[in-house]
Amino acid sequence: MEKATFAGGCFWCMVKPFDQWDGIHKVTSGYMGGTIKNPTYEQVKTGTTGHYEVVEIEFDSSVFPYDQLLEIFWMQIDPTDDGGQFHDRGDQYRTAIFYYNDEQRLIAEQSKKKLEESKKFTKPIVTEILQASEFYTAEDYHQDYYKKEPEHYKEDRKKSGRDEFITNHWD
Template sequence: MKTNNAALMRDLYNLILNPATRDWERHLLVQVKDNPQQLSPTGQLKQLEADLRPLATRDNLTPDVMDFYLALTGNGSVVPKSDYSDTPQIDASHEERAVFAGGCFWCMVEPFDQRPGIIAVTSGYTGGSWAQPTYEQVSGQYTGHVEAVEIRYDARKTSYRELVKLYWQLIDPTDQFGQINDRGNQYRPVIFYANPSQMAIATASKQAVIDSKRYKQPIVVAIEPLYHFWPAENYHQDFYRKQPQRYRRMKKAHDHYLKWLAFKNKL
C-alpha cells in the first residue's frame, strides 16, 4: 500500500486533470483529494481502494486509473511505468519501424518483442483523424483509429519482410470486422507502410497469401499509409509482462482459433 502522501497527491491531481478519467472515477478521486488527512491505509485511501475494486477486478477502469489502483494495492504483478526514453538507441541509419494492426494490441506485442533485432514494441493507435486519442475514444469507434503496434527494429538483425511474414501468422486475414473475439472497426487488420519499399513488400506479401489459396474466404487485410502513431496509455504497454496469467489465457484462445481456422481451410 502506498503511504507517500506527496506522491499520492501528485497522482491524484494528475488523474483528476486527465481528460480520459471517467466522471465517476474523478468524483471518487476528488473526495480523497479533499480529505488529505485521511490518506492512510485505514482511512479514505482504504475506502477508495474498496470503491475501485469491483470494476478493477473486471478490468473496467480507465487505463491510468487502473495503474493507480494496482500501485495502491501493491499488486505483485505490477511493473514500473514504461519509460521509452531509456529504450536502447542504435545508429539511426540502421533503425527502422513497422506498424501493424491485428486485433487487440495486447496479443500483438509478445510475438514481435521476442525476436532478435527488436528494439521496442509499443501499443498504440493509428489510422484515424483524432489527435491524442484515448482508449475509451478508440473503443467507442469515435476516432477512426485502430489498435496497433509500432515495432522499432535493427535492420541489420531482422528485416521488414520477416516482420510482415510473422504478422500474417498472427491474424485471421479474412475477417475485416475485427479479429477472433475482438469485434469492431478498431480491431480491423491493417498493414501500415511508412515508405514505398514497405508498401511494395506488404502488397507482394498479401498477393502471395492470396495466391497460396490457403483461405477459402477473400483476404481483406488493408494496406494503408502511416501518418501518425499515438502510443497508448501506460496500462496497455507490455501487457503480457504486467498481466501474465490473463495474457496466457488470451493467447491460448487466440492460438486455438488460428489452428481451427487452418484446419477448416484444409477441408
C-alpha cells in the same frame, strides 16, 4: 532503426510475437488512423474515432528484415475478417499493414499477394495496406501487457479464439 506498424486486433496479443527476436528493439502498443489527435483508449474502444489498435515495432532490418516481420504478422491474424479479430469486434480491431515508405509498401503488397495465391484461405484477404499516419502511444497499462499481467493475458488469448485459429491455420 526502422519502424513497422501493424494492426492485428487487440494490441495486447500483438506485442509478444514480435518482442522476442534479435533485431527487434521495441514494440509499443498504440493507435493509428482516426479523426482525433491524442486519442485515449476509452475513445478508441467506442469504434467511432477511426483509429486502429496497432503495434509500432522499431527494428534493425539488417538483423530482422521487414519481410520476416510480415510473415509473423500474417500468422497472428485472420486476414479474411473485416469486422475485427476473433472475439474483439469493431473497426478499431480491423487488420492493416501501415507502411512508411515505398519499399515497405511494395514488400507488403507482394506478401499479401503471395498469401492470396497460396489459397490457404477460401475467403478473400481483406487486410488493408495503408500509408502510416501519426502514431499515438497507448496508455502505460497497455504496454507490455503480457509481461505485466501474464495470467490475464493467457486467459484473454485463450478465450479469444486466436490461438486455436493460429494452430488450425498455421501450425
